[in-house]
Amino acid sequence: MALAAASLNDVVVRRSGRAILDSVDLTISEGDRWAVLGPNGAGKSTLMRLLAARLHPTSGTVDLFGERLGRTDIFELRPLIGLASQELAETVPVEEKVLDVVVTAGYGIVGRWREQYDEMDLDRARVLLDAFGVADKADRMFGTLSTGERKRVLSARALMTDPELLLLDEPAAGLDLGGREELVRTLSQLAKDPATPVTVLVTHHVEEIPPGYTHALLLRHGSVVAAGPIGETITSQNLTRTFGLPLVVDRHGERFSARSVTLS
Numbered sequence: 377m378a379l380a381a382a383s384l385n386d387v388v389v390r391r392s393g394r395a396i397l398d399s400v401d402l403t404i405s406e407g408d409r410w411a412v413l414g415p416n417g418a419g420k421s422t423l424m425r426l427l428a429a430r431l432h433p434t435s436g437t438v439d440l441f442g443e444r445l446g447r448t449d450i451f452e453l454r455p456l457i458g459l460a461s462q463e464l465a466e467t468v469p470v471e472e473k474v475l476d477v478v479v480t481a482g483y484g485i486v487g488r489w490r491e492q493y494d495e496m497d498l499d500r501a502r503v504l505l506d507a508f509g510v511a512d513k514a515d516r517m518f519g520t521l522s523t524g525e526r527k528r529v530l531s532a533r534a535l536m537t538d539p540e541l542l543l544l545d546e547p548a549a550g551l552d553l554g555g556r557e558e559l560v561r562t563l564s565q566l567a568k569d570p571a572t573p574v575t576v577l578v579t580h581h582v583e584e585i586p587p588g589y590t591h592a593l594l595l596r597h598g599s600v601v602a603a604g605p606i607g608e609t610i611t612s613q614n615l616t617r618t619f620g621l622p623l624v625v626d627r628h629g630e631r632f633s634a635r636s637v638t639l640s
């Protein structure tokens with residue numbers, strides 16, 4: 377059997393005496409594209425930090441590409457993982473040139489630290505910016521971009537190292553409707569491309585799940601409500617349990633939408 381990209385076994389993360397992830401079991405396999413959903417505070421970003429080898433579990437085990445967190449050199453693991461998150465966005469210097477924000481991913485840093493980069497790296501960074509519709513922003517300062525433009529740049533950055541695992545934490549948050557739809561289309565094209573690595577995307581909204589996503593994980597209060605193939609997991613019953621209010625999910629081809637049910 378192929379090695380799992382990520383395998384979590386009975387994972388607990390405890391903070392201030394509270395389990396912010398509780399008994400989480402999860403296997404992410406080669407070719408999978410996972411959407412992770414749950415209300416604010418459910419533990420989604422904490423899960424992403426584990427998958428990014430930026431956090432160790434309090435108990436249980438996390439294996440990334442067969443290497444166990446805590447027993448392996450995380451600095452060897454991290455280049456295999458492309459991460460785009462708000463936490464990372466906040467570490468980017470506002471005066472950093474957009475092209476450099478992307479290209480520095482290849483050097484495992486944020487913030488420009490040398491004057492010259494390889495022309496091949498710069499070309500790749502431009503191609504990725506183009507794929508996310510922000511090639512025309514390459515020479516701008518990161519701090520002058522809109523929220524949505526920053527999200528796109530960081531998604532491009534996450535792919536710069538040609539990672540084995542792509543982690544996108546709320547890539548569509550703060551985008552307007554047109555921007556969201558464009559991003560969903562870009563992410564869908566990526567999802568359907570066999571060359572794209574295993575992907576895990578966090579979102580608050582089923583509308584943001586790109587076509588081509590194969591699996592979903594629903595979290596509430598740090599626990600898994602449901603996990604599995606997307607069509608079986610994104611259901612009215614599971615969403616209702618996850619968000620704690622009566623919800624109806626509709627499916628339109630490969631897209632989902634959800635609305636609350638008014639109880640009379």
Ligand SMILES: Nc1ncnc2c1ncn2[C@@H]1O[C@H](COP(=O)(O)OP(=O)(O)OP(=O)(O)O)[C@@H](O)[C@H]1O
Binds near residue numbers: 415
């Ligand atoms: N260091 C910490 N100490 C105490 N509580 C923490 C700590 N870090 C995170 N938490 C709590 O853990 C819970 C899960 O946080 P996390 O950021 O993973 O949630 P999330 O699902 O990503 O939320 P959101 O949708 O709001 O981004 C939250 O209630 C948060 O307040």
